[in-house]
Amino acid sequence: MLYIKTKLNEEITLTIPIYCDEIYTKCPECGVEHAVEPEIIAHLLNEGDDFASASVYCEKCSKKETAADTTEMRKGEIDTLEKLASPIVQWIREHQGTHTEVHISWDHVRVKHDGIGIPFPYSDE
Numbered sequence: 001m002l003y004i005k006t007k008l009n010e011e012i013t014l015t016i017p018i019y020c021d022e023i024y025t026k027c028p029e030c031g032v033e034h035a036v037e038p039e040i041i042a043h044l045l046n047e048g049d050d051f052a053s054a055s056v057y058c059e060k061c062s063k064k065e066t067a068a069d070t071t072e073m074r075k076g077e078i079d080t081l082e083k084l085a086s087p088i089v090q091w092i093r094e095h096q097g098t099h100t101e102v103h104i105s106w107d108h109v110r111v112k113h114d115g116i117g118i119p120f121p122y123s124d125e
């Protein structure tokens, strides 16, 4: 049996058995108390982190973290795309017209010049 042993005062020492499904923390983001999955405990042990300074986000906040990471990654991709596309857009504006498109794939660059066009609404009925 693994247990937590803590001394309350000179006379009283508490020993509390540790059960895997009874380990809790408070989310550093929203403060909600939540159970810590055994896999996360194993991860903390593997990383050599100490339990007292460990931060474990609740399910809701960890999803927000992941979404924020994804948003940050997307922002990087958008910045890269903008840098790559800027000279081409500049070239279209200076040497072509509003009916010119450039399609780029891994083995081909195609410059298209559209003719006349009108929107043509589609309906399932």
Ligand SMILES: [Zn+2]
Pocket: 027, 028, 029, 030, 031, 032, 057, 058, 059, 060, 061, 062
């Ligand atoms: Zn939270």
